Amino acid sequence: MRILVTGASRGIGRELCLFFSQLGHEVLAVARSEEPLRRLAEENLNIEAWPMDINQWQELADRLGERYSHLDLLVHNAAAFINKPFREVALEDMQQVYHTNVYVPYFLTQALLPLLKEGSQVLAISSVGGQGGSMKFPGLSVYSSSKGALNILVECLATELGEEGIIVNGLALGSSATEMFKAAFPDMEAASSPEEMAKFIGNFAIQSPGLVQGKVYSVSSSNP
Numbered sequence: 001m002r003i004l005v006t007g008a009s010r011g012i013g014r015e016l017c018l019f020f021s022q023l024g025h026e027v028l029a030v031a032r033s034e035e036p037l038r039r040l041a042e043e044n045l046n047i048e049a050w051p052m053d054i055n056q057w058q059e060l061a062d063r064l065g066e067r068y069s070h071l072d073l074l075v076h077n078a079a080a081f082i083n084k085p086f087r088e089v090a091l092e093d094m095q096q097v098y099h100t101n102v103y104v105p106y107f108l109t110q111a112l113l114p115l116l117k118e119g120s121q122v123l124a125i126s127s128v129g130g131q132g133g134s135m136k137f138p139g140l141s142v143y144s145s146s147k148g149a150l151n152i153l154v155e156c157l158a159t160e161l162g163e164e165g166i167i168v169n170g171l172a173l174g175s176s177a178t179e180m181f182k183a184a185f186p187d188m189e190a191a192s193s194p195e196e197m198a199k200f201i202g203n204f205a206i207q208s209p210g211l212v213q214g215k216v217y218s219v220s221s222s223n224p
């Protein structure tokens with residue numbers, strides 16, 4: 001498979017690139033931090049570094065379109081995060097987080113449609129905080145609501161793109177020990193390592209075609 005993973009410089013995205021590369025898949029790794037991305041590609045077979053800000057989605061899609069005619073799996077893993085009390089949140093905070101977490105999955109998918117053929121998969125990495133009825137935490141209104149929008153987007157895209165045979169699903173993750181988790185819950189211990197989470201995500205992506213469409217599953221054994 002040819003796989004694009006956004007947010008590949010650290011955390012779950014980096015581990016996901018390693019998981020797929022070790023199975024022999026061709027991985028295109030995207031993030032802004034050039035150095036860790038370059039090392040990831042140099043030290044591992046099958047991974048190519050694409051240092052970019054995903055908010056420039058058209059540029060990314062154009063570059064991909066110049067080189068490839070199809071993509072098997074698009075993983076929207078990169079996310080922006082902010083931990084701020086509701087009273088202090090400014091419009092700019094919300095715009096920045098929603099841009100990365102909602103606009104990019106929406107418009108990068110749209111811009112990559114020429115490469116997404118029958119059987120191609122779009123997988124959105126979301127959060128249990130974005131699931132209706134899950135426990136909510138102070139300071140996370142912007143981030144969690146952006147993931148709520150992403151969850152509904154998965155259902156909407158599955159309806160429209162499913163007609164063309166494109167598979168769209170989401171995984172709403174629980175806690176995993178990454179920089180983002182530390183920023184959200186500085187005093188707590190995560191229930192999983194990024195390696196464990198990436199293994200689950202990778203296996204789901206490999207197994208879901210034909211069986212799962214338009215679903216957002218929680219991947220969580222604790223709260224958060």
Ligand SMILES: NC(=O)c1ccc[n+]([C@@H]2O[C@H](COP(=O)([O-])OP(=O)(O)OC[C@H]3O[C@@H](n4cnc5c(N)ncnc54)[C@H](OP(=O)(O)O)[C@@H]3O)[C@@H](O)[C@H]2O)c1
Nearest residue numbers: 007009010011012031032033053054078079175176178180
């Ligand atoms: N860890 C958890 O407990 C947890 C729980 C629920 C959901 N999730 C979700 O899991 C996914 C991965 O999270 P994580 O914990 O691994 O986070 P992380 O360690 O903070 O990593 C985030 C990744 O996204 C990249 N990124 C952010 N903005 C970007 C941009 N504009 N352009 C390109 N890359 C960008 C970062 O790289 P650069 O800074 O180099 O660009 C980094 O590689 C996210 O969608 C997150 O919401 C995580």
